[in-house]
Amino acid sequence: MVNTTQRNADRPYDVIVWGATGFTGALVAEYLAKSAPQDVKFAIAGRNKEKLASVTERMSKVAPNRKNIPVIIANIDDQASLDRMVSQARVVISTAGPFMQHGHELVEACVNNKTDYIDSTGEPPFVRAIIDKHHDKAAADGTMIVPGCGFDSIPSDMGAFMLADHLAKKGKKTASVKMTVDDMKGIASGGTVASLLGVLTETPYKDQWKMMDPYYLCPADAKRGPDSVVPPVFHYSRDFGKWQSYFVMEMTNTRIVRRSNALFGNAYGPNFAYSETQGQSNLLTASAVTVAGGAIASALVLPPVQWAAKWAANKFVPAGSGPTKEQIETGYFKCRAIGEAVKEPNEQTAVKAVAHINGIQDPGYGETSKMLAESALTLALVDRKTLASPASAGAFAGKITGGVLTASTAMGYSLINRLRAAGMTFDVADL
Numbered sequence: 001m002v003n004t005t006q007r008n009a010d011r012p013y014d015v016i017v018w019g020a021t022g023f024t025g026a027l028v029a030e031y032l033a034k035s036a037p038q039d040v041k042f043a044i045a046g047r048n049k050e051k052l053a054s055v056t057e058r059m060s061k062v063a064p065n066r067k068n069i070p071v072i073i074a075n076i077d078d079q080a081s082l083d084r085m086v087s088q089a090r091v092v093i094s095t096a097g098p099f100m101q102h103g104h105e106l107v108e109a110c111v112n113n114k115t116d117y118i119d120s121t122g123e124p125p126f127v128r129a130i131i132d133k134h135h136d137k138a139a140a141d142g143t144m145i146v147p148g149c150g151f152d153s154i155p156s157d158m159g160a161f162m163l164a165d166h167l168a169k170k171g172k173k174t175a176s177v178k179m180t181v182d183d184m185k186g187i188a189s190g191g192t193v194a195s196l197l198g199v200l201t202e203t204p205y206k207d208q209w210k211m212m213d214p215y216y217l218c219p220a221d222a223k224r225g226p227d228s229v230v231p232p233v234f235h236y237s238r239d240f241g242k243w244q245s246y247f248v249m250e251m252t253n254t255r256i257v258r259r260s261n262a263l264f265g266n267a268y269g270p271n272f273a274y275s276e277t278q279g280q281s282n283l284l285t286a287s288a289v290t291v292a293g294g295a296i297a298s299a300l301v302l303p304p305v306q307w308a309a310k311w312a313a314n315k316f317v318p319a320g321s322g323p324t325k326e327q328i329e330t331g332y333f334k335c336r337a338i339g340e341a342v343k344e345p346n347e348q349t350a351v352k353a354v355a356h357i358n359g360i361q362d363p364g365y366g367e368t369s370k371m372l373a374e375s376a377l378t379l380a381l382v383d384r385k386t387l388a389s390p391a392s393a394g395a396f397a398g399k400i401t402g403g404v405l406t407a408s409t410a411m412g413y414s415l416i417n418r419l420r421a422a423g424m425t426f427d428v429a430d431l
């Protein structure tokens with residue numbers, strides 16, 4: 001039930017999906033049509049009327065009771081059209097990536113019109129740029145701008161948040177969280193491949209260098225923790241009882257988790273460390289995945305390799321393409337994170353806890369569209385006082401009111417509980 005005492009309650013739409021004609025955006029639109037409470041008002045938006053009409057057809061097929069879904073036309077070349085669109089919504093979800101290319105104008109419009117914003121980006125330079133340009137105004141206005149609400153980076157961010165909160169409630173500061181992707185089945189879309197290539201090939205070298213900083217997304221004056229730049233390495237982890245390789249999304253996820261701790265005022269722990277790897281069944285696969293990942297990323301600094309990679313991506317995974325319905329439904333992911341508390345002088349061993357974060361469909365599309373839609377519904381349906389309360393923000397209550405945020409700092413358990421109800425696992429227990 002929409003609470004009419006909420007922020008921007010007089011606007012015609014609770015949620016607008018921008019980029020609804022894309023592979024991920026259409027899945028978000030379908031999810032909202034099927035799963036949003038009946039009284040939630042939403043619209044879809046993009047630049048192409050015909051493509052949007054075919055998305056509304058898909059939506060009414062999955063949710064025949066949703067009639068005449070409104071369509072809004074806007075264009076990033078016409079800022080006034082974006083202002084008109086976002087001023088009609090309480091929350092905008094954007095899946096119009098690559099965000100480094102197409103994302104800035106929409107965030108600008110949301111900040112200027114005090115409209116909350118959720119997106120699917122996994123591009124750290126985009127997140128850094130919107131922090132630099134918009135954090136202060138969004139924080140002053142109480143607007144929540146929340147990038148990275150898909151598989152990048154909700155499982156990592158919420159896993160670290162739950163563990164730090166669990167330990168804080170025992171009176172402990174967190175020394176470290178290690179996260180592993182234990183198992184996963186999923187396929188990348190055209191937009192995801194283009195976005196990854198964009199980060200690796202279109203970010204100027206000086207910004208790529210800055211991006212290597214583990215605290216790249218933290219406020220400039222935030223206290224730095226113990227994490228340092230680590231090259232891709234493989235190793236055997238006693239904690240996880242498994243070989244670990246480099247994980248392709250750690251570049252974004254680790255920096256988002258560290259931003260969360262910094263935004264909470266280093267409340268996880270003053271020397272909080274975070275790392276992320278992918279579990280592998282044996283030494284051979286752990287070494288092969290790590291070496292291949294490192295080699296591909298290094299080779300992509302060479303212009304001919306960049307050209308060949310973009311040509312192959314356009315040919316084999318073009319924009320708009322992605323996994324089939326069956327591939328989405330049979331996909332899944334299983335993440336595990338272990339948190340270790342700061343050891344007191346009188347303790348023999350450190351207190352530890354374990355979190356499991358699992359998804360029941362393809363991580364990048366089935367579960368990402370769910371995470372994006374539920375994030376927007378959280379901002380639309382839960383009032384700000386509740387978001388800042390212990391029920392939502394746990395031990396870190398009352399610290400955040402707006403800004404360029406992360407999923408955990410903006411929505412905490414209010415989002416986790418919605419995702420649990422939608423079939424995902426977010427568990428934490430003593431170890």
Ligand SMILES: NC(=O)c1ccc[n+]([C@@H]2O[C@H](COP(=O)([O-])OP(=O)(O)OC[C@H]3O[C@@H](n4cnc5c(N)ncnc54)[C@H](OP(=O)(O)O)[C@@H]3O)[C@@H](O)[C@H]2O)c1
Binds near residue numbers: 022120148149322
């Ligand atoms: N975090 C995650 O786990 C995760 C998962 C999935 C996707 N993603 C990210 O989400 C983004 C979208 O991926 P996708 O596979 O859905 O991409 P896609 O199918 O290529 O869709 C891109 C969308 O962006 C729109 N767009 C492109 N250029 C535009 C412009 N100049 N003005 C307005 N709209 C424009 C497209 O509109 P038209 O149809 O009009 O061209 C389309 O709606 C990517 O950045 C991807 O990395 C992240």
